[in-house]
Amino acid sequence: MNKRLELPKKSFWSPASALKYLVKKPVTIRVPKTYREASPRYRGFHVNDWDKCVGCGTCAEVCPTDAIHMVEFEEIPTEPGKRNWRPAIDYGRCSFCALCVDVCTTGSLQMTREYIHISRDPNTFFFVPNEKGIHSVEYPVGYERDEDSDLLDLDRVEMPVIEPQERVTSFIEMVRGYSKEQAIAEASRCVECELCRSACPAQMHIPQYIHQIWKDNLDEGLRYLYKTNPLPEVCGRVCTHKCETACSIGHRGEPVAIRWLKRYIADSVPLERYHEILDAKPVKPAGKSVGVIGSGPAGLSAAYYLVLMGYDVTIYEAKSRPGGVMRYGIPRYRLPDDVLDKDIAFIESLGVRFVMNTKVGVDITLSELKQRHDAIVLAVGFTKGRSTKVPGSDHPMVLQALPLLEKIRDYLRGDAPKPAVTDDVVVIGGGNVAMDIARSVARLQKQEYGKVSVKVACLESEKEMPADKEEIEEALEEGVEIHPTWGPRQFLVENGELKGVELKRCIRVFDEKGKFNPIYNENERKTLTASMVIEAIGQAPDYSLLPDEICQKLDFVGARLLTDEYGQTSIPWLFAAGDIVHGPDIIHAIEDGHRAAKGVDTFLTGGNANE
Amino acid sequence: MKEFELFFGPNHPGMHGNFSVHLRVDGDTVVKAKPVPGFLHRGFEKLMERRLWIQNLALIPRICVPEPDINEMVYAMAVEKIAGIEVPEKAHWIRTLILELGRIAAHLFSIGGIGGATGLYTFPYWATADRDSVLDIFEHISGARIYHMYIIIGGVRKDLPEGIDSLIRETMDYLESRIPEYIDLVMKNRIIQTRLRGKLVLTREMCEEMCITGVGLRATGVDYDIRKYDPYAAYEWVDFDIPVGEDGDAFTRGYLKLLEIQQSIRIIRQVLDKMPKKGPVNVKLPGNALKWRIPPGEAYAHVESSRGEYGYYVVSTGETTPYRVHVRGASYPQGLYGIEKYLPGTRIEDVPLWLGTMDVCPPEIDR
Incomplete structure (x- = not known):
């Protein structure tokens, strides 16, 4: 290369060479005479679409200069999964890095192509961005997040499951659970915005326990679980996971698998270590006793929190094993007995007494119970099936889902003979129970006949069906046919033999007010062959255990009991929890049990539960 | 004449950023020079330990x-080394493009500064305006100019x-056409020749003694350039020369920078020709950016900056922060060291030239 540069020869004309610059285009431009447009990606000031924004606060979390703070706006309505917070930006701190845009869970935050903000008022530099931006002028949008710059992990760690062909042959649990690496990877997708918490009926400490999984500190994770939920094994499998619907990651990707992560904690810690980790023991003996009727989720939850408060708790259960719907309703491939036993064993180890095979109202009266205990918690659940009551529904081959599910689970435990199913079955209903019975019957058919022939007919369209999406998908995978928007017109009986179901088209299920009020097109019909029909159109409570004089004093809303916030009925010593208060849902039942326990404690100590 | 003390900076037109040199001068001759850092009030290295791996992205560019x-x-590079991340090919090419554009911008700014220190004011205006054309490209690619x-x-x-290709090529053609003009205006200029030729000489021994790299070392005839000796990004796949000089003086250092701009233009054109049109531009770490954890380990990564070997030594303990x-x-x-040891003996007007032709960058000292 050039080593030295010699001086030029002097020329008389060299100063004149500068004249050429008079005709050259200048490099500089004259602002503001010349308008200079920023590049399409320019990271200018923020704009935020308030309709999209859910107030998760992840932008504030990632901000490296602490320039973003979340401000509450009372005029914005809140709902589960949506907060009325909006980001406010301090442009005295902002470094215009746009990490907030790249991490935004909903994609509401963007930046404009504005170069300058000038003001004498320093307050204008602290600004809550909305759709209009800082200058309320239509500015084209500049920097936006794209697939490359996305800072969220939108894809869920796939849960290992047993393949449909294999799982349909037996009642083996189909979901295998996360390994440690998978659980940590899934936990690292969570932005810990806490939107899920407000959607959970039990207000579980979801971000906290996910954080503990991520830190691989399962002991602390288990402590967080038991703060609000004494049935983590159960909820980790069959919870309706309203939290996942609220999950902020779900706006652009798949929500965090909160349910499976809960299950991972509960599965990973052995029962022997529970006492050591949770250090759960009654605070001090209260010297009073509480009777709980029903050992379902609500009853167990109430018993757990009552026994920790120092009460002497006895659970009365009509069946031979505790667990209620968890033991007798939910199929074994979703909730095996051993994990239920684990949750119950811990509750039992705290001193809760279980009195089995005792049906209140038959083996013992309510008034006898009242004499034994200072307060009663009624947690009997919805145990009766509803019937379609269409012509032919009284045929012996038209069955109810719940009793059949119970028989199947008893059979699988070896407590009862195998229930008979035919090779051509129609299930009426579109909820989770319908899916449970359809898939259970499919398994029995596969074992018996080597093939699956289960048809599900429901009023709702595929989108409206109340069953979980994954339940529907898994049922389809296992060979169950689904016929949405069809309601039963009559069950066809020839010579005393069930031949099939005649269906009519359902045009609308819910009216404008969202109430169940189906309208049919009677002329559009189709027929499904069936030698057996199972009705799964909802459950109802059985209040036969309550004597008439008690029933008269209680207030009912439809089939449900009216209670105060803490489960107290109009009879002060009688508390209610679970399905009979809130309808069928396990996590709701657990929260009800927890609240009823607080209510009982308040009642027995003469205080105010709201304090 | 009696010696007196002169504070050169932190507020001085010839000073580069927030930095000060306390001089003792005897007449025009520097007797003693003491560099005084500490005006940045940042503490970048410590701050990085408190910020998430991703948050540091907003902090580190401020070091230069x-x-x-x-x-x-x-x-x-250091983090990728620790975590064993394989960067996609296209990202290597884009990184090379960005680094060379950055080199051009930095060199233009730096040699423009020489004009400021010598009273040749057309030069900084030209250089800054031309640098702006490179910043325009950055604005289009990244969304920010600096x-x-x-x-x-x-x-x-x-x-x-899309369409950035033609903008870069046009800008490169323009910049290439400007280099002869810079040589005419500046390098052949009488003032520059008198003020820079043979001044502030760094010998090879001095470079070895102080571990000086970059144009400082190359001006003494050593063709050390990390892009050649330990290639990173896409430098293995492009052709370019390493300009070297002999005299080791301030003039050679300035002149080499102009020649390096020519080489950068050459590299950028090759990048545009050879870069794959499609393909991923990054690999994602598992989880969201708030929970990125880098496995335990330590690594040193270095690149050839416009001023020489620039490196980070990163230690990770497996946490969310370094x-x-x-x-x-x-x-x-x-x-x-250079200021303290080798400035004494020079003249006052040489002090900004030392800082300018060596590109003394205060945050690199005050970090």
Whole structure:
């Protein structure tokens, strides 16, 4: 290369060479005479679409200069999964890095192509961005997040499951659970915005326990679980996971698998270590006793929190094993007995007494119970099936889902003979129970006949069906046919033999007010062959255990009991929890049990539960 | 004449950024020089330990304002080394493009500064305006003119925008046409010749003694350039020469920078020709950016900056933040030891030239 540069020869004309610059285009431009447009990606000031924004606060979390703070706006309505917070930006701190845009869970935050903000008022530099931006002028949008710059992990760690062909042959649990690496990877997708918490009926400490999984500190994770939920094994499998619907990651990707992560904690810690980790023991003996009727989720939850408060708790259960719907309703491939036993064993180890095979109202009266205990918690659940009551529904081959599910689970435990199913079955209903019975019957058919022939007919369209999406998908995978928007017109009986179901088209299920009020097109019909029909159109409570004089004093809303916030009925010593208060849902039942326990404690100590 | 004390900076037109040199002068001759850092009030290295791996992206470019991209590059390279991340091919090409654009911008700014120190004011105006044309390209690619925050762990933040190819080529053609003009205006200028030729000489021994790299070393005839000796990004796949000089003086250093701009233009054209049109531009770490954890380990990554070897030593303990980051600033030796040891004996007007032709960058010392 050039080593030295010699001086030029002097020329008389060299100063004149500068004249050429008079005709050259200048490099500089004259602002503001010349308008200079920023590049399409320019990271200018923020704009935020308030309709999209859910107030998760992840932008504030990632901000490296602490320039973003979340401000509450009372005029914005809140709902589960949506907060009325909006980001406010301090442009005295902002470094215009746009990490907030790249991490935004909903994609509401963007930046404009504005170069300058000038003001004498320093307050204008602290600004809550909305759709209009800082200058309320239509500015084209500049920097936006794209697939490359996305800072969220939108894809869920796939849960290992047993393949449909294999799982349909037996009642083996189909979901295998996360390994440690998978659980940590899934936990690292969570932005810990806490939107899920407000959607959970039990207000579980979801971000906290996910954080503990991520830190691989399962002991602390288990402590967080038991703060609000004494049935983590159960909820980790069959919870309706309203939290996942609220999950902020779900706006652009798949929500965090909160349910499976809960299950991972509960599965990973052995029962022997529970006492050591949770250090759960009654605070001090209260010297009073509480009777709980029903050992379902609500009853167990109430018993757990009552026994920790120092009460002497006895659970009365009509069946031979505790667990209620968890033991007798939910199929074994979703909730095996051993994990239920684990949750119950811990509750039992705290001193809760279980009195089995005792049906209140038959083996013992309510008034006898009242004499034994200072307060009663009624947690009997919805145990009766509803019937379609269409012509032919009284045929012996038209069955109810719940009793059949119970028989199947008893059979699988070896407590009862195998229930008979035919090779051509129609299930009426579109909820989770319908899916449970359809898939259970499919398994029995596969074992018996080597093939699956289960048809599900429901009023709702595929989108409206109340069953979980994954339940529907898994049922389809296992060979169950689904016929949405069809309601039963009559069950066809020839010579005393069930031949099939005649269906009519359902045009609308819910009216404008969202109430169940189906309208049919009677002329559009189709027929499904069936030698057996199972009705799964909802459950109802059985209040036969309550004597008439008690029933008269209680207030009912439809089939449900009216209670105060803490489960107290109009009879002060009688508390209610679970399905009979809130309808069928396990996590709701657990929260009800927890609240009823607080209510009982308040009642027995003469205080105010709201304090 | 009696000796007196002169504070050169932190507020002085010839001073580069927030830095000061306390001089004792005897007449015009410097008797004693003491570099005084500490005006940045930042403490970058310590701050990095408190910020998430991704949050540091907003902090590190600030360690070198004229050439921020090298910080992003060495940070990403060191972390990728620890975590064993394979960067996609296209990202390597884009990174090379960004680094060379950054080199051009930094060199223009730096040699423009020589004009400021010598009273040749057309030069800084030209250089700054031409540098702006490079910043326009950065604005289109990254969305910002100065702090690009574009090279991230795993690749680059976004793909190149459509139509950027022609803008870069036009700008390169324009810049290439300007280099003869710079040589005519500046390098052949009588004032520059008198003020820079044979002044502030760094010998090879001095460079070895202080570990000076970059144009300082290359001006003494050593063709040491990390892009050739330890190639990173896409430098293995492009052709370019390393301009070297002999005299080791301030003039040679300035002149080499102009020649390096020519080489950068050559590299950028090859990048545009050879870069794959499609393909991923980054690999994602598992989880969201708030929970990125880098496996335990330590690594040193270095690049050839416009001022010499620039490196980060990063230590990770498997947490969400770095355990320690050490910055090896390229101008650290010249700016600290060089000033103290070799400025005495020169004249007052040579002091800004020392800082200018060595590119003393205060945040590299005050980090």
